[in-house]
Amino acid sequence: MELQSQKLQTVSTVSKNLGISTRMLRYYEQIGLIESKRKENYSYRVYDETAVRRLRQIVLLRKLRIPMKQIKDILDKQEITEAIIKVFQQNISELNKEISDLSIIRDLLCGFVKMLEEKTNIKVPFDLLSDESITNMIASINLTKNHINTKEKSSIMKEIVATEKIEIDPIEVQFGYDLLPLIDERQGSNFPERIRGLKRKVASDIGVVIEYFSLIDNIRINPKSYVVKVKGKEVAGGEIMPDRFLIMEALDKPVSMLADFDGIETKEPSFGLPAKWILPANIEKAEKLGYCVIDPMSVIITHLNEIIKTHAHEF
Numbered sequence: 060m061e062l063q064s065q066k067l068q069t070v071s072t073v074s075k076n077l078g079i080s081t082r083m084l085r086y087y088e089q090i091g092l093i094e095s096k097r098k099e100n101y102s103y104r105v106y107d108e109t110a111v112r113r114l115r116q117i118v119l120l121r122k123l124r125i126p127m128k129q130i131k132d133i134l135d136k137q138e139i140t141e142a143i144i145k146v147f148q149q150n151i152s153e154l155n156k157e158i159s160d161l162s163i164i165r166d167l168l169c170g171f172v173k174m175l176e177e178k179t180n181i182k183v184p185f186d187l188l189s190d191e192s193i194t195n196m197i198a199s200i201n202l203t204k205n206h207i208n209t210k211e212k213s214s215i216m217k218e219i220v221a222t223e224k225i226e227i228d229p230i231e232v233q234f235g236y237d238l239l240p241l242i243d244e245r246q247g248s249n250f251p252e253r254i255r256g257l258k259r260k261v262a263s264d265i266g267v268v269i270e271y272f273s274l275i276d277n278i279r280i281n282p283k284s285y286v287v288k289v290k291g292k293e294v295a296g297g298e299i300m301p302d303r304f305l306i307m308e309a310l311d312k313p314v315s316m317l318a319d320f321d322g323i324e325t326k327e328p329s330f331g332l333p334a335k336w337i338l339p340a341n342i343e344k345a346e347k348l349g350y351c352v353i354d355p356m357s358v359i360i361t362h363l364n365e366i367i368k369t370h371a372h373e374f
Contacts, residue, residue, distance in 0.1 A: 066107075066108055067096070067105040067106065067107055068105060068106050068111055069103055069104070069105055069106075070084055070095070070103065070104050070105070070106070073106050073111060073114065077111075077114055077115065077118055078118075079114065079118065079266070080263065080264065080266075082264045082265060083264070083265055083266040084114075086264075086265035086266065086267075086368075086371065087114070087117065087266075090127070090131070090371065090372045091131065092113070092117060092127075092130070092131055092134070093106070093110050093113055093114055093117075094110060095110065096110075113134060116134060117130055117134070120133070121266065123150070124150065125146065125150060127266075127267065127371070127372065128372060128373065129146050131372075132146070133146060229269060229270060229271065229272075229289065229290060229373075230269060230271075230272050230273065230287070230288070230289060230363075230366075230367070231272075231273040231275065231287070231288040231291070232272065232273065232274050232275070232285055232286070232287050232288075232359075232363070233275055233276070233277040233280060233285060233286040233287075233288070234274070234275070234276055234277065234285050235276075235277065235278075235280050235281050235282040235283055235284045235285065236276065236278055236282045237282040237283045237301060238282075238283060238284075238285060238299055238301055239276055240301065241299070241301045241355055241356060242274065242356070242359075248356075250274075250356055250359075251274075253356060253360050254272055254274070254360075254363075257360055257363060257364060257367075258272075260364070261364065261367050261368075261371075265368060265371055267367070267371045269367065281298065283298050283299055283300065283301070284296060284297065284298045284299070285297055285298075285299065285359060287362075287363065287366055289366070289370045289373060290373055294366060294369075294370060295328070295362065295366050296328075297328030297358070297359070297362055298325070298328075299355045299358060299359065300323065300336040300355065301355050302338075302339075303322075303323070303336040303337055303338060303339070303355070304336070304337055304338075304339060304342055304345075304352050304353065304354055304355070305325070305327065305334050305335070305336055305337075305352070305353040305354075305355070305358050306320065306322065306334060306335050306337050306345045306350040306351065306352050306353075307327055307332055307333070307334045307350065307351045307353070308332075308333065308350065308351070317333055317334075317335060317350075320335060320337065320341075320345065320348070320350070321337070321341065322335030322336055322337040322338075322341070323335060323336040323337075327358070328358065328362045329358075329361050329362045329364075329365045330365075337352075
């Protein structure tokens with residue numbers, strides 16, 4: 060009776076009114092941020108006024124760049140506490156530092172423009188090191204994770220949207236030596252772009268913004284393997300055959316058919332399903348037989364997507 064007396068909104072209505080995807084709403088439920096209900100004789104999920112009000116607060120806090128874990132801590136508290144104040148103070152401190160550093164960058168760039176405009180007719184090389192005071196000022200800048208774009212983390216790999224000062228990266232992927240050509244942009248790989256696409260997809264699907272990835276080589280691990288760490292803790296890994304393709308059974312085919320196809324037996328890393336690594340020459344045959352054929356890079360990207368969804372509450 061109490062549920063019937065309240066004004067209830069369907070998932071689609073809430074999604075439209077608040078500009079939140081239905082996938083994001085499901086994710087919020089999975090991590091315990093909100094709770095939906097089911098009306099009697101009504102098969103669809105609905106949200107009561109309390110849930111909608113809570114969602115509005117989540118939207119506002121996300122726009123203020125408050126991390127999901129802190130949002131949950133804030134909203135779960137029954138009263139205003141010093142802990143809530145501390146969260147906002149911490150974010151204010153980070154913003155003040157960013158504003159200061161960005162102001163320095165703006166002033167330096169304005170100075171560069173003015174200097175260069177005066178020298179456009181003079182044939183001299185561009186040299187930032189010619190003015191020690193400027194180089195010292197630039198070296199003192201330590202932008203936080205929200206404004207740094209890239210940095211070099213290892214001898215051959217680029218880190219995507221990284222920060223110079225953070226000690227533990229949100230997501231770190233270590234690659235064995237044999238996998239480096241597969242992911243190294245300088246060797247023609249589009250893996251960094253695939254990572255950027257993955258970040259956009261995650262943000263759209265579940266509303267979690269992954270600020271940056273660390274992609275590094277590790278000669279101490281199996282040459283064909285990769286290891287994924289979240290907040291410094293190893294959470295998953297896999298082994299890739301960079302010169303082969305992964306095939307899996309289609310849903311309408313018996314598992315026994317996979318055993319008849321020539322290849323190296325393995326487990327698909329994202330879901331642990333039976334699979335085989337096959338030579339490129341056998342791709343056409345596998346596709347004609349209805350197998351799902353996956354390139355090595357997509358195997359890694361799919362696994363990372365599942366890992367992020369599993370550990371999204373930690374970001």
